[in-house]
Amino acid sequence: MRRRLLLSTCLIALATVLVLGVPLGLVGTALLRQRADMRLERRADEAALRIARAQSRGTPLTFALVDDLLPADEALRVTRSDGRRITLGRLPRGARTEVASGDGGPLSVTLVAPAAAREDDVGIVWLAVAGSGLAALVAAIALASIQARRLAAPLEQLAGRVERLGNPDYDDRPVARQLAEIDQVQQALNDADRRIAGSIRREREFTANVSHQLRTPLTGLRLRLEELHRLADSSDATDEADAALQQVDRLVTTIEHLEAVARHRDDEPGLVDLGALVADHVVAGHWGTRFADAGRRLEVEADAGLPAHVEPESARQILDVLLDNALRHGVGDTTVRTGRAAGWVRIAVGDAGCSLAGTGTTAIFARGVGHGSGIGLAVARELARRAGGDLQLVRGAPTTFEAVFRAAAP
Structure with a gap:
């Protein structure tokens, strides 16, 4: 029973963690990616503003204009109005993410960054969700163990007493405290045990009385038959008397056996x-x-x-x-x-x-x-x-x- 209580509680806790943790992780991931996109877009806007100012002053477009804005694995792609394209910085390898500037004037400025730039803190979020879920599971298991022990111990004692219900070694002391339902069951079992014990006692007393009442006339009958056997004046009469005595003995044996069965004296068959x-x-x-x-x-x-x-x-x-x-x-x-x-x-x-x-x-x-x-x-x-x-x-x-x-x- 303890295992079932513990297992059911753990399953409920696991389901709760999954129902709450997975959406929380997904929402956190979406928010982090949105923040990363905003950071990339701000840098793209800043780079576009610098490039526009340089163009207005007639300054050539070089990497020095934006070197403080771009890490080593990011680049700017500048597209002029005539379609010519200039790349400032080193384009990242592998998966990329591109963010266009919202204000580049006659130029189109696009920031090209590794796709991992949007995933920088996503792992931390999922790690936090997993750690919180694991902590919740451990706490649930600990609380379930305590609760299972609190509920199962009195129920196991109660089950053991039910097996002994009606026996002389039945213990009617209460098995639980602060568990009203189990106390009520225990009280009902105690009442049932008293009724069963009283019924068994009355039946055994009645069996003993019936056995005694039957033995008394059978003893008298046997004495009369023995006298008839002694006074028999023919072999036929003697045989009939012997047969009657055997039947009386058989009846006495049957009564004694049934009384023993009623008292559970022969639980182990011969x-x-x-x-x-x-x-x-x-x-x-x-x-x-x-x-x-x-x-x-x-x-x-x-x-x-x-x-x-x-x-x-x-x-x-x-x-x-x-x-x-x-x-x-x-x-x-x-x-x-x-x-x-x-x-x-x-x-x-x-x-x-x-x-x-x-x-x-x-x-x-x-x-x-x-x-x-x-x-x-x-x-x-x-x-x-x-x-x-x-x-x-x-x-x-x-x-x-x-x-x-x-x-x-x-």
Whole structure:
């Protein structure tokens, strides 16, 4: 920012110097040339007057009459009435300037001088203009540096604080003095930080309260299921009790994971073999049985050896959301595929439905959209993005969702 302020000020100063300096130099040059022409004309008139007096006395025309008026590189050209021409002095070489006398009587007297005679002081004028312009530029740069430092320093501090807005290390002390606009922005940021901090605190408290309220009945439910498992009098009853206990444990794990995500405890994603996780979770979650009960088939094409940067619990929850969405809203066979391409590991879940054809991606992942609660896909996408990946609807017909995560070295 300082560089931009300094550059803009210097450009303005340079433009001002050019706009004022160039016309000033041109006017000064014209005035100096006019003065030089007047000096040459006065000398030509003086020489003509002397020559006229000599003619009236019958004195011959010689250089001695005008030697004190002519430098060594100037000459007089005298033209008589009969057309005869007499040159007094040495004619200059190169470019010349000629000034005729205004009063020579019957004689025409012309002063011939080097063209440089009209340019004697022009260089001094342009040197003065250039020096003044350079001094003005130096002064402008110095003042711009001071002003840029005065404006940029508080703005840079303010930008740094904006990056920390909402964090515990946010500093709400004022960053500027005598800059009312920046002070107002700082005050607005402080107010926003207090509101954000209060909102985050309330959300975290609510999350903790919800987690506690859910754990309490789940603990009681687990105790009842353990009692049923102990009292089961058949293998089928024991298996059902085991399955119910697994679901309770899975629900507790999900609650704890979501609470950790809400508190930003797992900013750095873990590392997991995504292919093996998908294959194990489909079996552990009895998804094949659920699809079979619905009269549909679930196929899994998961290759092992696909390490990805994602928390295992996040990957399981994303897979659960996609499978539940396919089971509830899809039709026909459902396929789960894993693969790797261009540094990304993907999970694709597709079915034979086409209900999402022509539907915008933004609407699909918006909260409150759909036949259910409308937050499943939104939560799944948020979990994927927290892990540095993403979740997208890649095809609407047939419906295919794809979650991608950063691949790790195998």
